[in-house]
Amino acid sequence: MKIDEKTAREWLKYSEQYDAYYDGKTMTWIERRCEDPSCEFCSTRPIRPVLPDQEESLVNQIKSLEKQLQSAQYRIIELEQQIYGSK
Numbered sequence: 847m848k849i850d851e852k853t854a855r856e857w858l859k860y861s862e863q864y865d866a867y868y869d870g871k872t873m874t875w876i877e878r879r880c881e882d883p884s885c886e887f888c889s890t891r892p893i894r895p896v897l898p899d900q901e902e903s904l905v906n907q908i909k910s911l912e913k914q915l916q917s918a919q920y921r922i923i924e925l926e927q928q929i930y931g932s933k
């Protein structure tokens with residue numbers, strides 16, 4: 847598969863915490879860990895770029911979006927009843 851530069855740039859993310867680039871689409875590190883076991887970045891780097899606290903915040907975002915979606919669906923039903931329901 848050929849990837850154009852724009853797409854590549856959108857996918858390419860940088861983690862300041864671990865001083866390493868990762869692929870934001872597949873959530874995998876692009877840079878390998880260095881060989882230095884005392885390296886403060888690589889020794890603590892997780893297997894995947896998503897950190898537990900980020901994961902939690904993503905889960906919360908999803909929950910809040912689901913609530914918004916639900917209330918939007920209720921609103922649609924209300925509006926439909928207003929338009930078509932009471933004749």
Ligand SMILES: [Zn+2]
Nearest residue numbers: 880885887888
């Ligand atoms: Zn390192």
